Structures are given as C-alpha cells and as structure tokens.
Amino acid sequence: MRMELIAVRLEIPEGANLILGQSHFIKTVEDIYEAIVNTVPQMKFGIAFNEASGACLTRVDGNDDAMKTAAQHNASLVAAGHSFVVVMKDGYPVNILTRIKDVPEVVNIFCATANPVEVIVAQTEQGRGILGVVDGSSPKGVEDEAGREWRHSFLRKIGYKK
Secondary structure, eight states: OOOEEEEEEOOOOTTOEEEEEEEOSTTHHHHHHHHHHHHOTTOEEEEEEEOOSTTOOEEEEESOHHHHHHHHHHHHHHOOTTEEEEEEESSOHHHHHHHHHTSTTEEEEEEEESSOEEEEEEEOSSOEEEEEEEESOOOOSOOOHHHHHHHHHHHHHTTSOO
16 A cells, blocks of 8 residues: 655635634535634635545535635645635634534644645545644744733733733
C-alpha cells in the first residue's frame, strides 16, 4: 500500500476567517448553517462538506455567494472525505465555534483562523484524510511584560474582556 503526504495551502479571502473540521453525515451542512444563523445572524458565510460515500459530492450552502465559492474551493483543494470548511466575514470563529462543536455530526475541528494555513493531507488509493494543519507562523520569542500589557489592552479594546 502506498501513501503520499501533501501540504495543501488554503485560500482565505481578504477580511475573512476559516474553520476546517471533520464530520460524519450529510446533514452537517444544514446543521452548521442553522448553528451559525441562530448565533450570529448578520454573519456572511459559506459551508462546504465533502461526502465520503454515495455520490461523494461536495455539498455547499451559506448566505453569501463569495463565501460559498471560497468554502467550496477550499473543500475541493483538501478533497478529504467527511471534511468541512466554513468561510466567514462580519463575524469571527470565536462567535460560533462552540455552537459548531455542539453540532452532533461534528467530530473534530482542525483550525479556526484568518492566518495562512496549510492542511497536511494523506493520499492513499482509497482517498484523502486530514492529518493536521500548519496554522500561521512559528513563535519568534516569549511574551514579555510589554507584550502582556499589549494583549490585555487589545482584548479590552475589541470588547472581549472587561
């Protein structure tokens, strides 16, 4: 049996964020859609889910054509069965991640990011599977007091801490 490892660079539109996960059922697209609109109704998003059996189609939904296209494109790049991609703007993963994790079909979240991201994929004769992700860059040092103060101030400035 032969296996090839592939690094797939995802394409995140300017000003958007992406969630990459794994699920196990075709109902995923509709359930993630409902989780998002019931949590952050103004968020613009697209969802793409790669079926792993039957027709093996990439199922797509969302409320914004550009985000739907981006989600479908990234899901097709990964091409791993039972994987899903959510691409969003006018909101952040932190706003919806817990709700997505609560969707019964969701098995795993690999990343939620606006950073450059590469997906490490294993390709076998049967198909593809996600092994993990490279999310952003490696650390360049350790936070000092000035960095700590900046982080505390920033979180309060954007309203995530009081």
